[in-house]
Amino acid sequence: MKRLSTSGIVVAVLGLLIVITPIVLPVCESLLELANGKQVPMSCHWTARAEMIFGALIVVVGLMIAFLKKPGERQRLYHQVAFLGLVTILTPLFIIPTCMHPDMACNVATKPALIILGGIVLLVGLAGSRTPTEPSSEATA
Amino acid sequence: MSLNNSKNAAAKPVIRLDNISKHYQQGNETVRAVDDVTLQILPGDFASITGRSGSGKTTLLSLIGGLTTPSRGEVEIFGEAMSSLDDDALSSLRANRIGFVFQFSSLIPTLTALDNVRLPGMFGEKSVSPKDAADLLAWVGLSDKLQNFPTELSGGQQTRVALARALTNHPSLLLADEPTGNLDVETESEILTLLRNLNRERGMTIVLVTHNPELAQHGTRHLVMQSGKLIENIIVNKEVLIRE
Amino acid sequence: MKEINLFALALQNLRRKPYRTIVIGLCVAVATGSLFAATIVLRGVQHSLTVGRARLGADLVIVPDGYETLAQEAFITGQPSTFYMSDVAEKKISTLSGVNQTSPQVFVETLSNASCCIGEFFLVGFDPETDFTISPWLTTHLDGKALGPFDIIVGDRILLREGETVIFYGTEFSVVGVLEKTGMGIDRTIYVPMEGLRSMIANSETLAEQTLEISPKDLSSIMVSVKPDAEILDVAELIEANLDGVNVFTATQLNQAVGNQLQGVLGITFGVTASLWLMSLFTIGLVFSLIVNERQRELGILRAMGARRKVIFQLVMGEAGLLTGLGGLGGLVAAGVLLTGFSRLIQLRLRIPYLLPNVFEIMGISLLLLLLALFTGALASLHPALSSSKMEPYAAIRKGE
Numbered sequence: 001m002k003r004l005s006t007s008g009i010v011v012a013v014l015g016l017l018i019v020i021t022p023i024v025l026p027v028c029e030s031l032l033e034l035a036n037g038k039q040v041p042m043s044c045h046w047t048a049r050a051e052m053i054f055g056a057l058i059v060v061v062g063l064m065i066a067f068l069k070k071p072g073e074r075q076r077l078y079h080q081v082a083f084l085g086l087v088t089i090l091t092p093l094f095i096i097p098t099c100m101h102p103d104m105a106c107n108v109a110t111k112p113a114l115i116i117l118g119g120i121v122l123l124v125g126l127a128g129s130r131t132p133t134e135p136s137s138e139a140t141a
Numbered sequence: 142m143s144l145n146n147s148k149n150a151a152a153k154p155v156i157r158l159d160n161i162s163k164h165y166q167q168g169n170e171t172v173r174a175v176d177d178v179t180l181q182i183l184p185g186d187f188a189s190i191t192g193r194s195g196s197g198k199t200t201l202l203s204l205i206g207g208l209t210t211p212s213r214g215e216v217e218i219f220g221e222a223m224s225s226l227d228d229d230a231l232s233s234l235r236a237n238r239i240g241f242v243f244q245f246s247s248l249i250p251t252l253t254a255l256d257n258v259r260l261p262g263m264f265g266e267k268s269v270s271p272k273d274a275a276d277l278l279a280w281v282g283l284s285d286k287l288q289n290f291p292t293e294l295s296g297g298q299q300t301r302v303a304l305a306r307a308l309t310n311h312p313s314l315l316l317a318d319e320p321t322g323n324l325d326v327e328t329e330s331e332i333l334t335l336l337r338n339l340n341r342e343r344g345m346t347i348v349l350v351t352h353n354p355e356l357a358q359h360g361t362r363h364l365v366m367q368s369g370k371l372i373e374n375i376i377v378n379k380e381v382l383i384r385e
Numbered sequence: 386m387k388e389i390n391l392f393a394l395a396l397q398n399l400r401r402k403p404y405r406t407i408v409i410g411l412c413v414a415v416a417t418g419s420l421f422a423a424t425i426v427l428r429g430v431q432h433s434l435t436v437g438r439a440r441l442g443a444d445l446v447i448v449p450d451g452y453e454t455l456a457q458e459a460f461i462t463g464q465p466s467t468f469y470m471s472d473v474a475e476k477k478i479s480t481l482s483g484v485n486q487t488s489p490q491v492f493v494e495t496l497s498n499a500s501c502c503i504g505e506f507f508l509v510g511f512d513p514e515t516d517f518t519i520s521p522w523l524t525t526h527l528d529g530k531a532l533g534p535f536d537i538i539v540g541d542r543i544l545l546r547e548g549e550t551v552i553f554y555g556t557e558f559s560v561v562g563v564l565e566k567t568g569m570g571i572d573r574t575i576y577v578p579m580e581g582l583r584s585m586i587a588n589s590e591t592l593a594e595q596t597l598e599i600s601p602k603d604l605s606s607i608m609v610s611v612k613p614d615a616e617i618l619d620v621a622e623l624i625e626a627n628l629d630g631v632n633v634f635t636a637t638q639l640n641q642a643v644g645n646q647l648q649g650v651l652g653i654t655f656g657v658t659a660s661l662w663l664m665s666l667f668t669i670g671l672v673f674s675l676i677v678n679e680r681q682r683e684l685g686i687l688r689a690m691g692a693r694r695k696v697i698f699q700l701v702m703g704e705a706g707l708l709t710g711l712g713g714l715g716g717l718v719a720a721g722v723l724l725t726g727f728s729r730l731i732q733l734r735l736r737i738p739y740l741l742p743n744v745f746e747i748m749g750i751s752l753l754l755l756l757l758a759l760f761t762g763a764l765a766s767l768h769p770a771l772s773s774s775k776m777e778p779y780a781a782i783r784k785g786e
Contacts, residue, residue, distance in 0.1 A: 100544050101544060102542055102544070102729065103542065103573075103729065103733070107729070108727075108729045108730045108733060109727070109730050112726030112727050112730075113726070113727075115726065116722055116723070116726050119722075200779075203778075203779040203782075206689065208685075208688075208689055208777065208778040208779035208782070209777050209778070209779035209780065210777070228693065228694055229693055232688070232691050232692065232693045232694075233691065234691075235688075235689060235690065235691040236690065236691020236692075237691070241686075241689045241690065243686060243689075243782065247682075247686045249394075249397075249683065250401065251397040251398060251400065251401045252397065256389060259389050260389060260687075260690065261690045261691060262389060263389055263390065263391075263692070263696075264687075264690055264691035264692045264693070264696065265691060268389070269389075306690075310691075
């Protein structure tokens with residue numbers, strides 16, 4: 001089996017962690033029923049859904065990096081990784097913000113976990129998108 | 142009985158060994174790696190030391206280069222007694238006036254050929270610029286291998302890099318311990334040519350340990366070791382100096 | 386490599402064996418990060434208690450007998466609790482020797498998921514005439530302006546801001562101020578003037594989803610300030626001797642309650658961290674002995690090139706220092722990020738007051754721990770560094786063959 005890129009595997013694992021974060025650290029259902037029967041929409045539900053999709057995309061890009069041979073091709077994919085990491089961070093903050101109440105589960109656990117994982121993905125993407133190193137030449141007799 | 146080469150009689154010796162011995166304890170046994178050797182190497186000499194495995198060739202070379210201290214006797218190098226030099230002074234001597242080439246790969250595996258050649262500059266009087274290192278590598282025929290790591294070089298190429306590294310600080314004395322030990326005949330010949338050029342064109346004093354007695358014929362002096370003793374010290378124009 | 390120097394060599398040597406470097410670095414990172422986290426949490430708790438105590442204002446807190454723990458819980462974490470005693474207790478206490486001032490409080494818990502809002506709130510009715518907990522804040526922040534009966538002051542973690550209105554049990558209130566963060570229960574508390582609270586209770590039967598069964602004579606707690614020349618504990622004993630059915634605790638005891646809670650957790654954490662440090666020390670020492678052993682020939686050749694003993698010593702120590710320094714730095718950064726991100730979760734799970742220490746203190750703690758990491762590397766590699774630097778070049782070269 002040909003040797004896979006370690007960093008690609010790392011990206012894929014990070015993506016997987018983002019996907020499972022809303023499962024391990026659950027958020028509210030889409031609607032929350034109050035004592036008087038009124039239903040209040042919970043935006044964090046949609047935040048989690050979006051993050052799971054981004055996480056899945058990161059897994060796919062990570063696997064592509066792992067299987068690709070040429071450093072130049074990998075570099076382009078790392079740009080995408082960095083972008084996805086940034087989107088992962090921005091989603092719970094601005095794009096689909098979580099609930100207002102600071103003590104809700106989404107704010108206490110899920111949101112910080114996603115931001116931290118998104119930050120790591122962003123850093124890995126930025127590091128990987130630097131100038132690729134050429135494979136070393138064979139020794140001559 | 143000893144005879145001196147009349148041509149070099151007036152020159153002060155670069156190396157002088159007076160009744161040098163080096164002993165080790167191996168269990169209850171005392172191993173005499175070098176046993177009562179007296180020797181002079183004159184400026185411009187290209188001395189080859191031959192002998193069987195365990196005869197004390199490498200130990201003798203190490204004594205000459207100050208890599209080990211004798212159990213008995215005195216080593217004098219460039220007119221100075223080594224026993225009078227502290228470790229810092231000895232290190233300075235090795236950094237600025239002596240070059241070493243070792244058997245087997247002695248290159249730092251994590252440094253490129255260029256950086257390996259630049260390394261002695263850390264310990265010498267001045268650092269080695271990338272250009273100077275590149276020039277040295279070009280002289281040994283490796284101008285296209287500057288950025289290669291040792292694992293990407295053949296045995297012969299590694300020896301050339303080691304030779305270039307040994308010349309970095311413009312030493313007066315080059316000590317080479319079986320540099321062609323594991324090389325093919327052709328490559329061995331190439332390395333020998335480089336050494337001869339250094340000796341003849343630059344007047345560098347060279348002491349070469351080799352397993353190959355034939356190589357010894359290309360130098361100016363042939364020293365033969367056996368069981369720690371120097372049994373032959375021959376000027377290569379066949380004038381015998383000492384025979385046991 | 387632009388510059389050939391000891392630092393560059395040491396870095397290259399670490400990169401030579403990336404997995405070994407990562408494993409040891411992780412070891413140090415985990416030890417450093419754990420110690421950093423434990424220290425910051427401890428200091429955070431102490432900081433919160435200091436700030437909270439100052440805000441509390443009272444020397445003694447009197448609650449109904451058997452509710453001491455719940456009351457402390459309410460002060461520490463803001464977990465709403467409701468318990469009541471007769472206001473007769475306040476009248477008696479105010480006459481006792483050593484008592485300077487008393488002020489009653491009434492606790493009401495709002496409904497979770499009431500029509501107004503999400504989550505339960507902790508309402509504390511206070512008497513603006515006698516209060517000395519909120520009033521100092523009112524003086525400085527509202528220029529001593531009189532508080533209307535339906536004007537409320539909210540804690541930092543309440544999602545209401547000045548000028549907003551909110552309905553509790555059918556009665557509308559206006560937010561006139563937000564208290565600074567303390568990390569304690571005060572942050573989740575809404576202070577309501579007693580008149581407004583009593584009105585809300587009375588009207589709850591007709592206006593609210595649920596009727597509040599709280600008598601106008603009911604009190605939840607009595608805050609007591611002690612005369613300057615009196616001993617707090619003496620006054621506490623006097624109160625307990627003269628009143629039945631009450632429990633008295635001091636601010637110090639409040640701290641102790643927190644301390645007891647934390648003791649177990651922090652004790653385990655510090656114990657584990659100390660073990661990690663020791664393990665790191667031995668591991669690094671062992672690994673560097675192995676490293677020096679396997680690079681014996683290389684070090685001998687460096688000596689042959691003219692490297693002094695000091696240089697070899699510095700190379701080995703430098704490599705260890707670089708490794709532990711980078712590992713320590715990584716641990717500090719990771720712990721810092723996790724602590725900042727999950728501070729609220731830590732506070733809720735451990736049920737502790739917690740307020741992040743100031744930046745300078747955090748930097749000081751970080752620097753100390755980084756130095757500790759570097760010292761660990763230096764100590765662990767001291768013996769291998771000394772032994773390799775003392776070895777004769779020839780012996781080193783032969784040993785490595």
